[in-house]
Amino acid sequence: MRHIAIAAIAIALLLIGLIVSLVEANANQPWGQTLLDNFMLARSLPFTLGLGVALGYARANWPRRAVERRTGAARRFDASTIWLHWIGTVAVLLGLATGAWQYLKGLLDVSSPIAMPLVYRVHYIAASLLMFVIALTITEWWLRGSGGLGIPKGGWIRSLRGLAHELPRPLGGTLAYMLGLDLRRAPPPTEKFTWYERSISYPTWVIAIGLIALTGILKAMRYIYPIPGDVLYWVSAIHVGAMVLLAIKVLDHLRYVLAPSRWPLMGAMISGWVSARYAAARHPGWHVTDEPTPDAASAATPVRPVGGRPA
């Protein structure tokens, strides 16, 4: 019951914060729309983060339902992971599009066919959404003791060996040579998430989103708490750099999930499920013990045999 009360209080506080900001914005202020929106964003951020923390707490303490079973299928993502992923996707894509638009307008020194206050407003809404998702996800995973896709303590060498086997041979061989990994040993079986997802994809998402969020908060706060010009210069430069990094991450993520051999994983981010046959063939280290596994004769050939070409 307490988790529901905390979530309700957080929602009420967010609404009160927004109403107070709106009332003040509607008073006789000399500011333009963009500056007003900036103030709204800066003032609402603590409430947005608080709402994310409260809902993360509520999610973590929500009574867990019995694990749903489906014959011939394995659960890859929880329902909450799916909707948080898609809210985060919308926030990142909107933020990228509007951020690139602002940057290009300054770079090209042209007038925008779309009203810039609208572009900034959408950018701020996307930023709020992203902050909410970040706060909720971190709180829920932390309280549930879930490491997300992170590498467990002491598991880095195993992960890097798996990664070296998954990468195309020239890249994997170079990585193994540089780190002194023995590629003649059998690769560790791929678990629920591939070694690439765990050792490259997920950590770089954390870095890119962390950078853009921290620098974005500082930029949003600059009219409320004065920030020295030199610091603001670097914060802005890092924010633009993080935008490019995030665009690269989205492209790399698309490259990874659009590969025909990984198409079922794309479906799993909508339904949450992947077939047990696929899991057994491509993720042999993922113990789907309650699911019927295909027999050896009918199992699909692994997409990425040791030393083979990447899928």
Place this chain on the structure above:
Amino acid sequence: MKFLVALLALIFLAGNALVGYLFFKEALTDKMVHKGFILQSLPLLGGVVLILFCLPVLWQVLRLITARSEPA
């Protein structure tokens, strides 16, 4: 579904390639040269890298469209 996703990915790729090209082109103008190495290198490197990262995605989209459906 595959074709819809592939179409959306192609639109996204076109947008990224255009942004990458504009970043690269503008980074080489006199205006950016005078702004210093850091402010010039961001659009320059960013533009090149964006275009480079579009290529493998384009390859996977083409493979996705032409690949035969396999049982999931």
